[in-house]
Amino acid sequence: MAPSWDDLKVFLAVARQGSLSAAGTSLAIDPATVGRRVARLEAGLGAALFLKSPHGYALTEAGERLVPHAEEAEQAMACAEDAVRGQGDRLSGAVRIGAPDGCASFLLPRVVAEIVAEHPALEVQVVALPRIFNLNRREADMAIGVSMPAVGRLTVQKIVDYRLLMAASRRYLAGVPPIRGLADLRGHRLIGYIPEMIFDKELDYLDRLGVERPQLASNSSAVQYQMARAGAGLVVAHDFALAGDTAMAPVLEGAFELKRYFYLIRHADDARVRRLSRFAELLVAGMRREMAHARQALTQMAGSGNAEGGNKTKEFEEETSTK
Structure with a gap:
């Protein structure tokens, strides 16, 4: 008897997640049911598909051979669902x-x-x-x-590309001397990523600032931004987060910025x-x-004189206005 799609779907979930509990969570069914489905599929095929250990479920050779066929079935079901749901241009x-x-x-x-x-x-x-x-x-x-x-x-x-800019709350900047260059960062509290939890090299920018570890840190850039917004110090923020946020202001414009995609x-x-x-x-x-829209808003903020700590360079103004 050919395996059912329901059993193949469970098989793929276990193969990808590595455990019955994680597979059950992804499928919204209990782990015991996942185990029964796997056992039923193995019995129907007459082959063990997983090696069970305290560390989880690992594919056997038979399981490895089944994966591409199960993925073909998964794609076929997705295309079938697409054909049924796809009425006109409305998505569901x-x-x-x-x-x-x-x-x-x-x-x-x-x-x-x-x-x-x-x-x-x-x-x-x-x-x-x-x-x-x-x-x-x-x-x-x-x-x-x-x-x-x-x-x-x-x-x-x-x-699309975006920029990482140094920024701080206007309240914070009102109480400190103007920040016009990297040397002016001395004595300021910097907010950034926990170094050992940086998950992508594109986010590793501390060396550009001459900083080994930030005084305030989080693995979440959104948390970092809110710390800065509360007046805790300086942060390297996304340009699109700053756009339209009247509580924050970019600093070191033209002296520090990182282009990312x-x-x-x-x-x-x-x-x-x-x-x-x-x-x-x-x-x-x-x-x-x-x-x-974010670039336009940032340009308007700079043009109205709202930015603190220095002016944009001509090169950056031209590049921003053409994007």
């Missing part, structure tokens, strides 16, 4: 996006709000974690990253799923639109 069903917490906190909310307003039957889940997502384990349908992945059957699309990362097989591809198009367009 659930889409899960993994994103760094700064992007998820300050940029994606507006983008997602616009998408679901246009597609009210769509369920969008934004998973904000300060780490890299593993799409091969299907932790999300797609992910936004700050660097290009080196391994995996993935497709990568550059979305957001990438959309998808599993290669998902290119055949029209619903996901269409959502990806809307996501990319929305992020680019929001970044354009």
